[in-house]
Amino acid sequence: MRWLGCYRLGPMWKALLVFVVIAFAGQLLGVLFNKSWVQSERPRSLFSISSENGQVPPQGSCQPHTHVMFLKTHKTASSTVLNMLYRFGEEQGLRFALPVGYQFGYPLPFIAQRVKGYRGPHVAEFDIMGNHMRFNKPEVEKVMPADTFYFSILRDPVALAESSYAYYKNVAPAFRRAKGLGDFADNPRKYYDPRLRNNHYARNLLWYDFGLDHNANFSVSLAKRGEATIRRNFRLILLSEYFDQSMVLLRHALCWPLDAVVSFSLNARQQMPKGRSVWVGKAAAPAPLALTEEQRQKLREWNALDWHLYQAFNHTFWAEVEHFGRARMEAEVILLRSRREILARVCLRDGGQPVEASRIRDKTIRPFQSGLVKILGYELQPGLDNATKEACLRMIRPEIQYKDLLDLRQFPRAQQPPGQAVAAGGAAVRRDPLSSRTGEHLGESVERDWDRTILVRNQSIQQVDSSTGPLPLHYLELESDTGLVELRSAPELFLILSFFSVIDVIE
Numbered sequence: 001m002r003w004l005g006c007y008r009l010g011p012m013w014k015a016l017l018v019f020v021v022i023a024f025a026g027q028l029l030g031v032l033f034n035k036s037w038v039q040s041e042r043p044r045s046l047f048s049i050s051s052e053n054g055q056v057p058p059q060g061s062c063q064p065h066t067h068v069m070f071l072k073t074h075k076t077a078s079s080t081v082l083n084m085l086y087r088f089g090e091e092q093g094l095r096f097a098l099p100v101g102y103q104f105g106y107p108l109p110f111i112a113q114r115v116k117g118y119r120g121p122h123v124a125e126f127d128i129m130g131n132h133m134r135f136n137k138p139e140v141e142k143v144m145p146a147d148t149f150y151f152s153i154l155r156d157p158v159a160l161a162e163s164s165y166a167y168y169k170n171v172a173p174a175f176r177r178a179k180g181l182g183d184f185a186d187n188p189r190k191y192y193d194p195r196l197r198n199n200h201y202a203r204n205l206l207w208y209d210f211g212l213d214h215n216a217n218f219s220v221s222l223a224k225r226g227e228a229t230i231r232r233n234f235r236l237i238l239l240s241e242y243f244d245q246s247m248v249l250l251r252h253a254l255c256w257p258l259d260a261v262v263s264f265s266l267n268a269r270q271q272m273p274k275g276r277s278v279w280v281g282k283a284a285a286p287a288p289l290a291l292t293e294e295q296r297q298k299l300r301e302w303n304a305l306d307w308h309l310y311q312a313f314n315h316t317f318w319a320e321v322e323h324f325g326r327a328r329m330e331a332e333v334i335l336l337r338s339r340r341e342i343l344a345r346v347c348l349r350d351g352g353q354p355v356e357a358s359r360i361r362d363k364t365i366r367p368f369q370s371g372l373v374k375i376l377g378y379e380l381q382p383g384l385d386n387a388t389k390e391a392c393l394r395m396i397r398p399e400i401q402y403k404d405l406l407d408l409r410q411f412p413r414a415q416q417p418p419g420q421a422v423a424a425g426g427a428a429v430r431r432d433p434l435s436s437r438t439g440e441h442l443g444e445s446v447e448r449d450w451d452r453t454i455l456v457r458n459q460s461i462q463q464v465d466s467s468t469g470p471l472p473l474h475y476l477e478l479e480s481d482t483g484l485v486e487l488r489s490a491p492e493l494f495l496i497l498s499f500f501s502v503i504d505v506i507e
Contacts, residue, residue: 062255063255064254064255064256065149065253065254065255065256066092066094066127066128067127067128067144067145067147067148067149068085068127068128068129068130068148068149068151068254069128069129069130069140069144069148069149069150069151070082070085070128070129070130070151070152071133071135071150071151071152071209071210071234072130072131072132072133072152073152073153073154073155073205073206073209073210074132074160074164074201074205074209075155075160075163075164075167075205076153076154076155076160076206076240077153077155077240077243077265078153079399080243080263080264080265081130081153081238082130082131082399083263083394083395083397083399083402084260084261084263085128085130086130086394086397086402086403086406087260087394087395088128088256088260089127089128089406090394090406094127094128095124095125095126095127095128095410096126096127096128096129096406096410097115097118097126097128097129097143097144098115098116098117098131098403098406098407098410099114099115099116099131099132099133099403100114100116102131102132102399102400102403103131103132103133104131104132104133105133105134106132106133106134107134107197107198107200107208108134109134109135109136109139109211110133110134110135110136110139110140110211111136111139112139112140112142112143114133115129115143116407116411117410117411118142118143120142121142121143122142122145125145126143126144126145127145129143129144131403133209134208134209134211135209135210135211135233136211137211137233149235149236149253149254150233150234150235150236151234151235151236151237151238151250151253152210152230152234152237152238153237153238153239153240153246154206154237154238154239154240154309154310154313154314155206155239155240155241155310156241156310157204157206157299157300157303157306157307157310158291158296158299158300159241160205160206160303160306161181161185161299161303162181162291164201164202164205165181165184168198168201168202171198171201172198172199172200172201172202173191173193173196173198173199174188174191174192174193174196174199174202174203175191175201175202177191178191181291181295182290182291182292182295184202185291185295185296185298185299185302186295186298188202188203188298188302194215200214203215203302203303204303204304204305204306205303205306206306206309206310207226207305207306207309210226210229210230210309212226212229212305214305216305218304218305218308222305223304223305223308223309224308226305226308226309227308227309227312227313230309230313235253236249236250236253237313237316237317238250238317239313239314239317242317244333244336244337245317245321245329245333246317247261247262247263247336248261248324248329248332248333248336249317249320249321249324252324258335258336258339259339261336262336262339262340262343263340263395264340264343264344264348264395264396343392343395346381346384346388346392347380347381347384347388347391347392347395347396348379348380348381348392348396349379349380349381349382350379380392380393380396
């Protein structure tokens with residue numbers, strides 16, 4: 001054979017041929033080795049990525065909590081926490097208490113009827129609840145089992161005000177009237193009218209989300225009563241400024257595996273200092289919102305009830321860390337962050353850096369945009385196998401899209417043909433898909449929200465909620481092609497621009 005002719009070559013050519021063969025073999029083995037190593041990091045599911053500790057509960061004898069209620073407060077990294085609950089519940093086949101739309105009637109106090117599929121106290125069993133609501137414990141208890149684990153998350157009121165101003169500038173009248181956050185901080189009462197809808201975003205927002213009177217005059221006794229109420233209702237309060245430490249405490253409280261609380265920051269926002277775009281997490285404030293120390297102190301005084309809560313539960317948080325053990329906490333935070341880095345390398349493109357929504361090729365995972373800043377998202381690493389792609393997708397799927405997915409899986413029969421709604425009594429109501437979302441006629445004056453929620457005047461029902469202003473709101477559930485939609489009606493025509501409603505959803 002001709003290739004045997006190489007044996008007639010001189011020693012130099014033979015040595016060169018041997019060298020080429022060895023080099024080729026080394027490259028081949030290296031490729032195989034690297035492929036095997038990479039595949040070992042890619043999960044079949046979120047909880048099956050190779051790890052010594054990722055799948056092991058914190059204590060061998062404890063049983064994971066599967067009945068969990070999370071009060072999703074605003075602008076506190078709560079969307080990232082909700083993503084964890086969605087992932088864990090989906091992986092474990094748990095049943096979610098989902099809202100008809102994307103939040104439980106917020107800013108009204110929660111009522112059990114806002115839960116899709118609710119048929120009476122404990123008629124249907126729900127395992128996890130976590131979408132936005134104004135907390136109302138007696139009504140939540142009608143939905144969730146008696147052994148439910150309740151928790152929530154807080155944030156420094158000054159940082160919260162900075163974020164709220166950026167997101168709700170065009171929603172809260174008090175913010176809209178001010179030239180800037182510093183201008184608002186200098187004289188909040190000049191701009192704040194407690195009677196106007198959505199002004200709750202501008203004062204004691206945490207206190208409001210917990211179901212308390214955010215316009216009450218501050219007193220130490222009132223603040224301590226509110227604090228005591230929250231302590232009775234919630235077993236754990238986390239802090240967004242110490243998110244990783246919070247996740248360690250939560251993991252051990254719930255007896256969940258490490259991978260269940262590993263996350264990527266969702267709803268990170270973009271800044272544009274000196275002509276360059278960078279991304280920041282929840283705790284940072286855009287440069288135009290920079291405050292003097294005097295203005296920061298004024299915001300603490302303006303949000304005195306929230307400031308009291310934050311100080312009180314900050315003290316409790318670090319007491320729990322001490323009880324857990326400082327050295328142990330540091331070790332577990334390191335472990336959590338290393339797992340996050342591994343997952344980022346496996347799952348995310350561009351080294352895990354968030355990118356502008358317009359740059360995300362998969363339009364189904366682009367985050368919703370609102371406020372004064374751009375909301376960033378993530379792109380998946382190309383070439384992932386199907387199981388790995390699905391596991392990674394769960395970690396970066398935006399809240400609105402994730403809720404829709406869970407809703408579709410949990411209520412597949414609720415989906416109706418496009419353009420048709422079915423009233424509670426069974427009568428079909430035809431909807432024109434080309435009608436404007438900000439005005440149409442359905443026998444009376446109608447407004448339609450961004451998610452096809454119908455806003456309509458109905459003179460036959462009256463209910464006043466004094467906590468959200470003088471306009472009475474009422475609710476009637478309909479069936480539609482996207483599941484249940486709500487009819488809000490009022491004796492006076494109640495107009496809400498679509499933008500005003502959707503931004504309540506995203507954090």
